[in-house]
Amino acid sequence: MKSLDELKKIKEETLASMRIREEEPTVRVAVGMSTCGIAAGARDTLNALMEEINKRNLSGVTVITTGCAGMCQREPLVDITEKDGSTYSYQNITPEKAKVLVSQHLVNKKPVFEWVLATRGLCREGAAERSGD
Amino acid sequence: MKIQRAHLLLCHGTACSSSASENIKDALEKELEHYGIADQIRVIPTGCFGFCAMGPVMMVYPEGIMYCKVKPEDAAEIVEEHLVKGRTVQRLLYKEPGEETRLADIDDIEFFRYQRREVLHNCGHINPEDIREYIARDGYLALGKVLTGLQPREVIDIVIESGLRGRGGGGFPTGRKWEYAAQTDAAEKYIICNGDEGDPGAFMDRSIMEGDPHAVLEGMAIAGFAVGASQGYIYVRAEYPIAVERLDIAIKQARELGLLGKNIFNSGFHFDVQLRLGAGAFVCGEETAMLNSIAGKRGEPRPRPPFPAVKGLFFKPTIINNVETLANLPRIILNGAQWFNGIGTEKSRGTKVFALAGKVNNTGLIEVPMGTSLRTIIYDIGGGIPKGRKFKAAQIGGPSGGCIPEQHLDTPMDYDSLLELGAMMGSGGLIVMDESDCMVDIAKFFLEFTQDESCGKCTPCRVGTKRMHEVLVRITIGEGKEEDIGLLRSMAEDIKDASLCGLGQTAPNPVLSTLRFFEDEYMAHIRDKRCPAGVCARLLRYEIIPEKCTACSVCARVCPVDAITGIPKKPPYEIHQDICIKCGACQAKCPFGAIAKV
Numbered sequence: 213m214k215s216l217d218e219l220k221k222i223k224e225e226t227l228a229s230m231r232i233r234e235e236e237p238t239v240r241v242a243v244g245m246s247t248c249g250i251a252a253g254a255r256d257t258l259n260a261l262m263e264e265i266n267k268r269n270l271s272g273v274t275v276i277t278t279g280c281a282g283m284c285q286r287e288p289l290v291d292i293t294e295k296d297g298s299t300y301s302y303q304n305i306t307p308e309k310a311k312v313l314v315s316q317h318l319v320n321k322k323p324v325f326e327w328v329l330a331t332r333g334l335c336r337e338g339a340a341e342r343s344g345d
Numbered sequence: 346m347k348i349q350r351a352h353l354l355l356c357h358g359t360a361c362s363s364s365a366s367e368n369i370k371d372a373l374e375k376e377l378e379h380y381g382i383a384d385q386i387r388v389i390p391t392g393c394f395g396f397c398a399m400g401p402v403m404m405v406y407p408e409g410i411m412y413c414k415v416k417p418e419d420a421a422e423i424v425e426e427h428l429v430k431g432r433t434v435q436r437l438l439y440k441e442p443g444e445e446t447r448l449a450d451i452d453d454i455e456f457f458r459y460q461r462r463e464v465l466h467n468c469g470h471i472n473p474e475d476i477r478e479y480i481a482r483d484g485y486l487a488l489g490k491v492l493t494g495l496q497p498r499e500v501i502d503i504v505i506e507s508g509l510r511g512r513g514g515g516g517f518p519t520g521r522k523w524e525y526a527a528q529t530d531a532a533e534k535y536i537i538c539n540g541d542e543g544d545p546g547a548f549m550d551r552s553i554m555e556g557d558p559h560a561v562l563e564g565m566a567i568a569g570f571a572v573g574a575s576q577g578y579i580y581v582r583a584e585y586p587i588a589v590e591r592l593d594i595a596i597k598q599a600r601e602l603g604l605l606g607k608n609i610f611n612s613g614f615h616f617d618v619q620l621r622l623g624a625g626a627f628v629c630g631e632e633t634a635m636l637n638s639i640a641g642k643r644g645e646p647r648p649r650p651p652f653p654a655v656k657g658l659f660f661k662p663t664i665i666n667n668v669e670t671l672a673n674l675p676r677i678i679l680n681g682a683q684w685f686n687g688i689g690t691e692k693s694r695g696t697k698v699f700a701l702a703g704k705v706n707n708t709g710l711i712e713v714p715m716g717t718s719l720r721t722i723i724y725d726i727g728g729g730i731p732k733g734r735k736f737k738a739a740q741i742g743g744p745s746g747g748c749i750p751e752q753h754l755d756t757p758m759d760y761d762s763l764l765e766l767g768a769m770m771g772s773g774g775l776i777v778m779d780e781s782d783c784m785v786d787i788a789k790f791f792l793e794f795t796q797d798e799s800c801g802k803c804t805p806c807r808v809g810t811k812r813m814h815e816v817l818v819r820i821t822i823g824e825g826k827e828e829d830i831g832l833l834r835s836m837a838e839d840i841k842d843a844s845l846c847g848l849g850q851t852a853p854n855p856v857l858s859t860l861r862f863f864e865d866e867y868m869a870h871i872r873d874k875r876c877p878a879g880v881c882a883r884l885l886r887y888e889i890i891p892e893k894c895t896a897c898s899v900c901a902r903v904c905p906v907d908a909i910t911g912i913p914k915k916p917p918y919e920i921h922q923d924i925c926i927k928c929g930a931c932q933a934k935c936p937f938g939a940i941a942k943v
Contacts, residue, residue, distance in 0.1 A: 213603040216490075230352075262348075275385075
């Protein structure tokens, strides 16, 4: 160990993988993984999300699994909740769509309104039109 | 490094390890494999969460949910329900005693609410076998700051200003001790970490060494820089195998990253640490005996002065600091002396870790600001006394300390208030006793311990503790005399005055302290030949209450020595006192409550 910068580098590298243990607000991605979700292929969706997030090294994103939201015919459902609490619910998210969501919504910060089922909270314009679909 | 969607933090401290946390880890990993999500979720072994009564304990992140008393059989349900389907496993959540609601968030749990975990902030949060996780939580940053920006004198001044006092027992100001060693001119100096935690019921230092070993190493290196030492030793008991293993791994990892060794942070400062295992002699926790033991000699104390800070290991200036003291240092350097000053009381700054044991619902490892009352510790954090019994006293400071009775429950726990009560902070072992504990018996237990552990070098300790123990035995078997009280007091004073080291000087404390608050209990044993708590077997009698006896003959059948006779269906039965060994089996089995302990 020769400098504080060297120490800082190790810190930041490791922190990326430890971030979910710190109770700080992050962007949260919830995948519906109840029986209906799994039957509709949510497992593959989840795997695709994790793969893509790792590929892009998005350490500020938390991925969780969640239960049935009641709209079983629209599964796999993926909810993305931003730091301000606004939520975008996406429907019929196949593994291919999941990868697009990561690049468009999580990286480029552009929600894919075409797949939005509903929104909650202060969502960006365009989302409201489709809310309650 | 891979990003995962969940971390399972599973306690691998000594208590949870003995409840098979390693098997739980294997079972969880097998299930994760089975569901094909092993690369998305990581099981991480950690140090002690402190909630040993509820162990094995597991935290699930990102939700921050705590599961209690986890068994290997629960692994399948946890993985399928929580990690695949996102449903909390309700039955494994914590429930406050007497309440129905189950609590998922640890901030809602009383045991954690009154705590302030500063020294333990990494315990249960990082993998102690991975130096990178320690660094991620600002580990070794304090050492880096010290080595790249401060002079040794400035470091000593920060520690003096912080008001940090030794956590091993005596409470000597850490910075002052360093000052003596720094002022002594010598080519070589040493830093020793005292990890020889020997008090019965104490496990604070073990938990820190197991849960956050790098904090100890970093503290030692900072101390080394401040006083001008380049070699450190950790003296740890061989009975702490997990602590030894984790320290060993920590030292190796720190050397690999150049955080121990030559020219750390390119500052020209060299520091290395070696482990020394103690064989478990209590006296080796005394600093001069420890110095002998590290040097390969017999673990016997020597007179002070000269103090180790002037003439210690291999006759060189040596700083001996306790594990918890050292683990405080990185936090003080990073947050500043003012921050530390803001916690605790005027003369006792900072927090203190206590090992809560005995007759209390939530046994475990806790950390509170200095000055927290004993009542808060026992009732709010500890959850009160089990079985609806009444609190009697708490023994603090182990065999060197004393007891705090009920009327002093509101005493602030700091160095000076405890000394005033004839007790002492000690290392932080806190044993709670209820009405079913006999104070004479407790005093006898501790004296038996110290006389057994006396190294035998000086007469007052070697012979004195033995004689005192004999008097206590006499009292507990009903052969005590009224003069024994005075005799115990005068022997206690003589032993305190004349013993060579801390072991003898403090050995009579449990007797003096119980005499101070519970003399009537001693007198009941001596005058009335009665043990009010019903502990001292020789002073007890079991009797059958004729009105309640139905002559069912259960008692006669369970009696191991055939001391009970009678004719079935013709009450009452009779206990023959000359044969009875007072085992209590008859009372436990009597279906009618017809047997009384008098």
